[in-house]
Amino acid sequence: MTAVPEFSRAAVLREFKAPLKIEEVPLPRDTEPNAALVKIEMCSICGTDVHLWQGSLSLKVNLPVIIGHEMVGRVVRAGAGVTTDSVGTPLKVGDRVVYTHTSCGGCYFCTTARKPTLCTNRRAYMYENIEESPYLLGGFSQYGYVLPQAGRLRVPDSVPNELASLSSCALRSVMNAFSQIGEIEPTDTVLIQGAGPLGLLATANARVRGAKKIIVIGSPSARLKMAERFGADVCIPVEGATPQERLDAVLAQTEGRGADIVMEFTGVPAAFAEGLALARKGGRYLVVGQLGEASTTMAPSMIVKKNLQVIGSFSGDARSYSLALQFLEKHQHAFPFHEMITGRYKLDEVNTALTRMKNFEEVKPVITVD
Amino acid sequence: MTAVPEFSRAAVLREFKAPLKIEEVPLPRDTEPNAALVKIEMCSICGTDVHLWQGSLSLKVNLPVIIGHEMVGRVVRAGAGVTTDSVGTPLKVGDRVVYTHTSCGGCYFCTTARKPTLCTNRRAYMYENIEESPYLLGGFSQYGYVLPQAGRLRVPDSVPNELASLSSCALRSVMNAFSQIGEIEPTDTVLIQGAGPLGLLATANARVRGAKKIIVIGSPSARLKMAERFGADVCIPVEGATPQERLDAVLAQTEGRGADIVMEFTGVPAAFAEGLALARKGGRYLVVGQLGEASTTMAPSMIVKKNLQVIGSFSGDARSYSLALQFLEKHQHAFPFHEMITGRYKLDEVNTALTRMKNFEEVKPVITVD
Amino acid sequence: MTAVPEFSRAAVLREFKAPLKIEEVPLPRDTEPNAALVKIEMCSICGTDVHLWQGSLSLKVNLPVIIGHEMVGRVVRAGAGVTTDSVGTPLKVGDRVVYTHTSCGGCYFCTTARKPTLCTNRRAYMYENIEESPYLLGGFSQYGYVLPQAGRLRVPDSVPNELASLSSCALRSVMNAFSQIGEIEPTDTVLIQGAGPLGLLATANARVRGAKKIIVIGSPSARLKMAERFGADVCIPVEGATPQERLDAVLAQTEGRGADIVMEFTGVPAAFAEGLALARKGGRYLVVGQLGEASTTMAPSMIVKKNLQVIGSFSGDARSYSLALQFLEKHQHAFPFHEMITGRYKLDEVNTALTRMKNFEEVKPVITVD
Amino acid sequence: MTAVPEFSRAAVLREFKAPLKIEEVPLPRDTEPNAALVKIEMCSICGTDVHLWQGSLSLKVNLPVIIGHEMVGRVVRAGAGVTTDSVGTPLKVGDRVVYTHTSCGGCYFCTTARKPTLCTNRRAYMYENIEESPYLLGGFSQYGYVLPQAGRLRVPDSVPNELASLSSCALRSVMNAFSQIGEIEPTDTVLIQGAGPLGLLATANARVRGAKKIIVIGSPSARLKMAERFGADVCIPVEGATPQERLDAVLAQTEGRGADIVMEFTGVPAAFAEGLALARKGGRYLVVGQLGEASTTMAPSMIVKKNLQVIGSFSGDARSYSLALQFLEKHQHAFPFHEMITGRYKLDEVNTALTRMKNFEEVKPVITVD
Known part of the structure; x- marks a missing residue:
């Protein structure tokens, strides 16, 4: 293990x-009990990073901050009491980790x-001011601090x-959502709204879990092609079709009933009412992507008359x-996860990466941190 | 058992x-296997009866019909195979029954x-034309026909x-909703939106099931007084308060968190968004009263960020x-159910009763049929 | 459709x-409403058939009866009202069906x-006396009667x-059991006790549903080889190993914890206590194969201290x-189901088939009925 | 707050x-972060205390230890970071607490x-040697140590x-069990096996949660009289009746079906098989009291043929x-909890109290610690 410097190069907003x-941010002098200092090796970029950068989140953010929250790091200092990870696996200096909000x-x-x-x-990464210890609570940085909790x-x-970086935000959100659905029968049709990273990861999950048919509604067409390689049986483009046409297409695929399970990963408020329409009577609707403040219009009677279960799933925990x-460990070769990683950038290139992400020119780019 | 006539006096729309x-509608000549003919003794009035009368339901109705769907009847003819009711209790001519949609x-x-x-x-009562056998599929009538299914x-x-007439629509809808909540802990606060018949019956249920605190939001003030006698601990008037004020009142009652379980029985679309706000993070929201077509505005992110379960409950079955x-059998003396029965009318007075119901001058009036 | 004879050749006990x-049993003169008469094309043999033959079932059986309950038939007469099957699929004379107990x-x-x-x-096939109409309630017969209910x-x-014959007893029992487990996470280890037809079908199911690891405990070794082709990752022989050795083998495969989900398909009472030991703390144990009357010894504290859920699953319904x-329709080519069909016999050879089944020389033999 | 001494008088085994x-055991010199030192005010006695004293537990116990695990203490020293209790309620020196295993x-x-x-x-109270810091991990003591976890x-x-002392073992076990049942309908019959402290507390719970009928099977007759005051509708003595007679009595109370929910709090292995028999088909059986190692005889087919859910519930957590x-806060005056506290003893009288408990002369005695 090489010596740890006094400062970490980090991308500061x-x-x-x-x-x-790119600034030099101090490392915390001490590593508290149960905390750890990690050398960040990679941090992927999420849409939320772009929203934070653009100041369009509803949360209050205490600038300056280090953006980035999908990071993989290697433990360089372990606080007292750190002997295992959060599920009991032995953990020591030199091991790679992903880490959660507190x-x-x-x-x-x-x-x-x-x-x-x-x-x-709860304390979440990338929202805390860099001027207070432990300073390094963001991912586009050489070093990061794993809080005790x-x-x-x-x-x-x-x-x-x-x-692994996918696991720190996108995939763990998908796993958390699936854990709240209940059983998926091998006769169930699962409909995924959205073909972004979460939608694709959910498609792979529905495939592994044995759904009878997986329908993905999304855009653009290249992304739908990718959805097929992640397990989609039927892809329905958002573009060039009305909601009614999409509904008709889904009904045609489901003996006129609609999908047994609908999962939303779009972030577009109007998708909510559409999802209610796409679910069959008695069906289940997992809502995951709706994180903005915007309102939309819908008829509550859809939920009653169809006897729907609508379940919001937020973030994820150590579980x-x-x-x-573990999903990646077992299934990494069964799906083209590498296709999701559309761009690879150095820390110095973070603005280029964020700009391309903002312009929808990337799916899931990563920042490699030396 | 007196002789059965050839015609039934019935209130026809x-x-x-x-x-x-009030017309004479023919009795069905035959009683099919598993069907029954009943002498209706009472039929209570539901808001839906008023909506049907006014033509404001979204369903297509094939006039002329006999309105009324909350009826109690005494079996006068039993089709072949009728030996028990739907849960296996012996059933014979002379017994009283309530009966369900098919x-x-x-x-x-x-x-x-x-x-x-x-x-x-599904075939539902009061929507079928009286000119086709078995003619008598509505409740404001001397006789009624229990379909085989x-x-x-x-x-x-x-x-x-x-x-018993309460059981045929209002209370069975409430019981069906409670069956979909999961467990209610004796530490749970249950919030009831609406102080109409369903809201009051739900309040009594929450009381019996041991909720820690029951909050009712409704109007007018006399109805809230009644809610207290049905078990409400806290009543919050809809009138003269903004949604934010009502939310503040609920937060003040729930250690700042919101209600563990919210149940909607208002039929007012705007109540849906309010209910989402009133539930605590991780809470459950049962939506029952939303049967119209009207849309409303809401932020889907409420469901995600609060990790809510929103469950629509529609109608009820034999269970x-x-x-x-059974709820009434055991608890009828524990709550002032008789206060809900605000008016008692003869079949000839059905228009008066419906008009008063339309003008919100009644809670749950009944038509007694000789 | 060829003419229907007056008698059905059937294997009578x-x-x-x-x-x-092989006797001639009369066909029912009438086909009641909602009933059907089918020309049986095939009936597979189940262990229960052998037990019935041997008189070792605890039920009272009113001899003479027609044995056989895993039959596929083609509708030759449909009672009034038969227009769809039990899930709403159109059904008409000439279609093949499998059918359930009532x-x-x-x-x-x-x-x-x-x-x-x-x-x-409930009325079940193969237990009713052939001397009373509708006579044909068993599967080793040219014709069979589908009761109205x-x-x-x-x-x-x-x-x-x-x-299809697998669906009429073995596979539907497996599907019913899986429907009661709740969700299976892609990190779950599923342990199957028993490598008979149900165990193999359960193994295929666990594979389709994405279990991380599937362990099968059974015998003989040829059957375990087959289990591997049905998706087992690890097979542990019953023979030549003590329960403690089997437990040690399972712990070695599960990071010392035991299986997340255990499913029993052995019919051997002692397997119950072993299953409790094989499940991890907080795990789920589905018990399916225990249909005899025999008792066994176990420590109830296993259930408490490990906070187990033990769920009995009996038979199956139309669902x-x-x-x-549908499982077979989609996955029939993914698993070597044909290997399970170890023998093919004519109706005249039914005693040979039953004897071989009794001697454990078959997995799932079938009787083809002309 | 009076000064804290250097030693705690404690009852040492x-x-x-x-x-x-009664010995003088040292106080831990430091109070670790998140730990607390409490002045124990009361510690009630549990059957497990007697088993530990008699050496009849299956756990290995590293003598000498301080027995007692149902203690209420007042915080005298709070470690760094202690500002709230485990559910977020503010907590400070001078407040009373009950505390859990880690x-x-x-x-x-x-x-x-x-x-x-x-x-x-997990670290549990009363099993750790008093010669190692923090020494004071048992309840029959002037002072106690709340471990950081x-x-x-x-x-x-x-x-x-x-x-409050009831909450530290008996009632929290009961609450944990009820949390695993799922919903209790107001039509459900709940059968409680055992009329000891847990059985009585479960009876009160079933009453609050609105069960239709509560049946208690237990002994002696005085305890069953007490069960009536805790809400039992029907009491069936264990003594002088065979299991078959008790089953007949339960069937007579449940329309021949058996109880919808059975809960076991006896600790007697044979009660397990009896509980399986007492549950109706499709019913739920919560097993709580089975903590010994002893085996019993039962027929696993009971679980399968009746499609039972058998759920073990172990201990309890902060929840x-x-x-x-909260249950006690709201319902303490609705049930005669004081009758359960059959004896009140000083620390010096601990042997008397334990002996009487051993001889079944007490229900729930308490040790008051000055």
Whole structure:
């Protein structure tokens, strides 16, 4: 293990919409009990990074911050008490990890509600000011700090950084959503709204879990082609078709009933009402991508008359990360995950990468950090 | 048993909004296997009756019809094979019954989806033309016909007609909704939207099931007073308060979190978005009253960020009716159900009763049929 | 459609343990409403057939009867009202069907408990005396009678008789069991106890549903080889190993925890206690094969201290049959189902087939009926 | 707050079956982060205390230990980071708490399996040697130590020590069991096996949760009288009746079907097979009291043919304690909880109290610690 420097080069956001600047941010002097310092090896880019950069998130952000939250790091310092990861796998300096937002373990939502993702005291990466210790709570950085109350999962040796970074946001969100569906029968049709990274990962999941038929509604056409390689049986383009035409297409594929399970990964508010229409009576609708504040119009009677279950799924916890890593460990060669990694950039190129992401020229680009 | 006449006096709707006319409608000549002919003793009035009368339902209705669907009847003829009710209780001529819409038992929704309320071949009362046999598929009538595929439940002797009629629509809908919530912990706060008959019956249910605190949001103030007698701990008036004020009132009652379980019985589309706001993170929202076609505005991100389960509950099946009757049998003296029965009318007074119901001058009036 | 004769050749059991005799049994004169008469094309043999033959079942059987209950027939007469199968698929004379034991739709278990397999008025095939109409309630027969209250499922054209017969008992029992497990995560290890027909079909199911690892415990070694071709990752022989050695082998495969889900298909009482030991703490144990009366010894504390869920699954309903047929339709070429069909016999050879089954010389033999 | 001494008087077990000795045990010098030191005010006695004293537990116990695990204490020292209890309620020196066994939050069972009661690294009170810091891990002591990874719940001011101590073992086990049943319909019959403290607390719970009928099977007759005051509708004595007679009595109370939900709190292995018989087909059986190693005889086919769900429930977590305290806060005056507290003893009288408990002369005695 090489010596750890005193400063970490990191891409800092000081003004919304302005280019990030590569600065030297101090490393925390101490590593608290149960915390860890990691050398970040890779951080992939998520749509949320772009929204944060553009100042379009509804959260209050205390600039300056280090953007990036899908990072894979190698432990260089381990606080007292760190002997295993969050599921009990031995963990030591030199191991690679992905790590979660914090959950305190001692609030109503962590204990009584059994939903650590809703923790009252949650701290999330890339929203905290770099001027306060531990400074390094963002991913586009040489070093990162794993907070004591953050979950951390050892990355299996066979899972490369490019795939592990998927586990730190996109795939763990998908796994968390699937854990809330209940059983999927081998006669169920699963309809995926959205062919972005989450939609593609959900498609692969539905395939592995044995759905009878998988329908993906998305755009553009190249992305739908990719969806087929992730397991879609039927792809329906959003573009050039009305919602009614898409509904007709789904009904034609489902003996006139609609999909048994619909999963939303679009982030487009209007997709919500469409999803309600696409589900069969008595069906289940998992909503995952709706994170903005925008409202939309819908008829609540759809939910009643069709006796639907509509389930919102937010983020993921250590359990979901663990599932995600194991999913990749077993199925990484069954799907073209590498096609999702459309661009590879150095830390110095972060503005180029973010700009291309903003312009929809990327699916899931990664920043390699030396 | 007195002789059965050839005709049944019945309140017939021939033109929307016009007064119903008392006509003589023929009795079906034969009673099919598994069917039954009943002498209707009482039929209570539901808001849907008013909507049908006014022509404001979205369903197509093939006039002329006999309105009324919350009826209690006494079996006067039993078709071949009728020896028990739908839960196996012995049933014979002379017994009182309430009866359900039909479910065929042989469609995808009856068998595979296990949701007989969503039956593809469902036939519902008061929507069928009186000119075709078996003619008597509505409740404001001397006689009624229990279709072979309709559930029918023997009314326990201790349950009077006024309460049994509640079971045929209002209470069975409430029981069906509660069956889809999952467990209610004795630490859960249940919030009821609406203080109409369903809201009041749900309040009594939440009380019996041991909720820690029951909050009712409704109007007018007299109805909220009644809600207290049905078990509400806290009542919040709709009138004279903004949604934000109501939300603040609920948060003040729930340690700032919102209700663990919210149940909607208003029929007002805007109540849907309000219900999402009133539920705590990780909470459950049962939507029951939304039966119209109207749309409303809401932010789908509420469902995702709060990780809500939103469950639509539609109608009820033989199981729900059975639960409803047993609920009344055991708890009829624990709540002032008689207060809900605000008016008692003869069949000849049906237009008066409907008009008062339309003008919100009644909670749950009943028509007594000689 | 050729003319229907007045008698059906059938293998009749008149005395336990004695050879079946091929007799001429009358066809029912009438086909009741909702009933059907079928020309049986094939009937596979189940262990229960052997137990019935040997008189070792705990049920009272009213000899003489026609043995056989896994039959595929072609509709030759359809009672009034027969237009679809039990899931709504159009059905007409000339179509092939498999059919279920009856459920009345009007008892406590059919409606309130929502478990038609537990129907109070259940009538099952091969237990009814041939001297009373409709006579033909067994499978080793040229003709069979589908009772009005029996589920019936149209067999998809692509599914051959040999596979369809599997759906009428073995596979539908497996599908019903899987429907009661809840979700299977792609990180779950599923352990199958038993490598008979049900165990093999369950193995294929666990594979399709994406289990991480499938372990089969069974015998003999040839059957375990077959289990591998049905998707088993690890096979552990029963023979030549103690329960402790088998437990050690399972722990070695599951990071020392035991299997997330255990499923029992052995029929051997001692397997129950072993299954409790093989499940991880917090795991789920589906028990399916235990149909005899024999008792066994176990420590109830296993269930408490490990916080296990133990779920008994009995038989199957129309839903399970439908799932089974669809499973075969989609996955019939993915697994060597034909290997399960170890013997093909004519009706005249039924005693040979049963004897070989009794001697464990067959997996799933079939009787082809001309 | 008075000064904290250097030693705590405590009842120490140095030899199984021999009388406990009151000794001076050192206080831990430091209070670790997230730990707390409490002045124990009361500790009630559980059957397990007697088993430990007698050396009849299957666990290895590293003598000498301080017995007692149902303690209520007042915080006298709070480690760094202690600002709230485990559900987020503010907590400070001077507040009363009950506290749980530890769960690490970082093992497979805490995260992936979501069962902190099954934590791999669990530390339980009264099993740890007093010669190692923090010494004070038992309840019959002036002072006690709340481990950093132990849940701790602030006792509401209105809940007296005598009731709060119930929450630390008996009631939290009952609440945890009820949380695993799923919904209880107001038409369900709940059968409680056992009229000890857990059985009585479960009876009160079933009453609050609105069960239609509660049947308690237990002994002696005085305890069954008490069960009536806790809400039992029907009591069936164990003594003087055969299992078949008890089954007949239950069938007579349940329309011949058996109980919808059976809950076991006896600790007697033979009660397990009896519970399987007492549940109706399709019913649920919660097993809680079976903690010994003894085996019993049962027919696994009962579980299959009746399609039972058998659920083991072990111990409880912070969530269960929180539910227990809130249950007492709301319902303490609705049931004669004080009758359960059959004896009140000083620390010096601990041997008397344990002996009487051993001789079944007490229900739930308490030790008051000055």
